[in-house]
Amino acid sequence: MTKSRSKFALSRRTMLRGVVGGSTVTLALPLLEAMLNENGDALAGGGALPSRFMTWFWGNGAYLPNFEPAQVGPTWSLSPALAPLAPVKDYVNLVTGMRNPCPTKITHHEGMCVFSGYDIEVIQCCKAFNSHMGGPTIDQLVADVIGMDSLTRAIHVGMDQKTSTADGGTTLAALSHRGMNLPEYPMYNPQTVWTLLFGNFNPKDDKELRLGIVGAVKEDINRLKGRLGSVDKNILDSHLDGIVELEQKINTAPPACMPPAQPTETNPDIPNQPLDVVHDVMADLIVKAFECDITRVASVLFHLGASHFHFWMINQGAYENHNDNSHSGGDAGGRYTAAVVFCMEQLSKLAQKLLAATDPTGGTLLDSTIIYASTDCGVGWTHSINRQPIILLGHGRNKLKYPGIHYQAVATTASDLASGSPTTAGNTSNVLLSVLQAYNASATSVGDLSNGAGSTTPLADIKA
């Protein structure tokens, strides 16, 4: 279960006190050089320098023969599907061939377990593909560690709105989950995202009144909880968690940072959504939010699980949609890979924006970030979660290998990669643990250890 602020008295910004000119000063972010210690590798007060974390998702897997690079180890070249990552290749650690350990399988949903190390919980009625994620996703675990020291714990965004009428439950509808049936749904409208990230920049001096409102709502919730007993406790507890988030936000001074202009893009659910354009706008907002330390954790549901989106932008409108292309048993005349390439172009653009942004503590934002990107299966047409790829971008302040490597869990052949059930080994949750340890060196496990979905063994090969 998520660590909620209501359980911790830690206030924001306690780590940001520094000594300037002999007197103790607490400053809003972004950090200034004066806040660093002599070595520049920690804050003057002893706290760690801020790191950032993102998850990123595209749907329907990949055509593995075009996706997995032939070379393994520190010397490797990008495959055709990954070619768009060339500008940031040194920052890429690629993990292939690993088994997603999710025990329960209903197609696509189990692919999402790569983000959590839990099983899915199947719901029996009333949709064919229906489940909840069984536990918190990695972004929430990282937010537990680093999310309490920024204005907003995390931000969750999405682009593709072509949801399926065949899927139910929350597993595919959110990339971030705080626990079972605790989805953090993505925001699809960049203007709303802007409001949540930057809307508090010019607060009125009505803080006490807003805190009065928060107090009244808290009391109302507690009175209701008293009347309900255990019924719907999870709903009201979750509401309370969100109220405490709001309270902390009200109590925090806005960053000393220029907010970006509010975007004009609203991402309406039109037939041919410009996923790339929306993603670009959202990426700019997230990068700016990282720069201003408004948030340190973000999830991007670029493309939905089992997505039926037609990639009209690359002239696939007259053909089957991406779900069909990925389920055709091959590369669908090259269209399966072409769509993956398109997705990788967007992921690359995001990484490039982070690379172009300066971190006030030195280096670029990409140096202090890890992006964990994956999909909802390894092989699209069988939904096999063997060889489910994970792309890591950024080394999170030298916690991962830089330049990055291609780690392949078990060797393969061209025909094996083209098959419906390729050979596999290992446990993708080992990667989750490596990532978690990048933010919390004392973490010893991730996910559910009772059913093999979790891990106590980090993948050492990708660690610095």
Added chain:
Amino acid sequence: MRRQSWRRSIFLTTALGFIGAMGAVGGCGEEDDIEFPPGSGGSVNNPAFAPAEGGVRRMLTHQYLNTVRYLLGDGPAEAVVAADLLPADVQVQGYLAIGAAETPPGLNNPELWDLTADTVAKAVVADPSGLAQWVPCIQSGPQDDACYDSFADSFGRMAFRRPISPEEKTWITGLAKQARTWGEGDFMTGIQYSLRAILQSPNFLYLVEVGDTEANAVTPRRKLNQYELATRMSFFLTDTTPDQELLDAADAKSLATAEALRAQADRLIKKPSAQLAVRLRFNEILYIDLAMSAQKSPDFYPQFDDNVRVAMVEEAYRFLDDIFWTRNADAREMFTADYTFVNAPLAPIYGFAAPLGTEWKKAVWKPEEERAGFLSMGAFLVRASHAVTTSPTRRGVFIKDRVLCENVPPPDPDVNPVLPQPEPGDPPKTTKELVEAHMKEDRCRACHAQFDPYGFSLEHFDAIGAFRAEDAGYPVDSTGQIDGFGDFASPRDIADLLISDESQRVSRCIMLNVFRSSIGHIETEGEAVALDELHAAFEKAGFSMQGLMVETTLNPAFLYIAELAP
């Protein structure tokens, strides 16, 4: 994982003007004057009846909007629309109301509710006339402490849908006074901040359904109290907060006999908001507005433009309105009727002559096409197809899931769903031939035989709902067969089989869809006897939709909730 674009629901709220004269509320049956609890069939006294759990469930976003409009006026409602800050409703189990009942709010939701409440409060300060209908002193004066008291009592009651408690009155008036001081004595600043708080209180955002333990019940259970009943009835029938008359009835504890409940239900069902509420239910149940966002190939369907999309959605709404309200007919006609409505952009898709100007006209389907009801209409055929080709599987699944309310199980996880494609040089295959490959393997056939054939019956209708005699150069073969249902070759055949179905699956499914999409849970086993009784009442009302809506509010599954767990 269907999200509801609630902004689209604005389209729905503004297009009501064309509704014709309403038919009389039908099928009320005999007057039932037994004392509360009602229940002519006796399910309420049946030990097998176990009501579902109560609790709290969020208002849907369009219900929030309707409530703000009713309580505070058009200006504040338009401000909510413009701000677009409410968290989206997301379906669970295929229904938005279940998502609203079962999914805990995300961490950012309280902030979004605060931002929206702030927007409303500022709009009220700009135009207080809506609020003044409940609290005249804010406009006519005196604007003093006693007026804050009135605000708390009168508006608090309307917002929380029950009289407020002394603690609530204390914080409402206390916050108002604090804000007035901060605002250098400005009275309306007090109203602004207090209103902002009220609109984000859980007492406003959630329908609270806790009830009271019923004395001498056949099995332990609770009755919804008067205010909870007024609230549930109002949101069920009209998608908005209880009006003054309903709250007054609750004050007087008069919602206690079957007669009194029926009188209120009969009153509410006559409101335009009731027509809109039913329309939104069926918009969701039938996925009508998803036709707006379905991707289609412009190369193959250049004639399918936005005007056609909009027309197909409105066609479906007009069609349902005609059955439910203008004619007050058997609701099952939504799947069997031999006519539809067309305007100029839509008519050519179906091969009709276009009406003049912006007119809509009723059009009887061409007999040779054997179309019938919603399953033949563009909104469905478009949504349940691909960009170029049809999808018998999607169309068939819809019929099994939403028309018959039968569970569609997931596939075997190891199944290979690849349909064999024609080899280059082979003659092309029709969609039906390709999909029939599902039936060749046992593991696939086990499920696909239960729904693909329904889709075959629709193969004469292409991916934009136009009639076609051929597919891939061959004459369309639309024959299909499903065990326990029958043989068929067209939507007309499907319609005939639906009506003659001994298990009455269609009418039961209509009842269940309305129930699930409104009350916010999948029916439980314990509710079965009550829902059997409801179906009998629905049948007695000639399967009138208005009859179903009214009878649902009188049913034990609507009036009772389970005893609270400790």
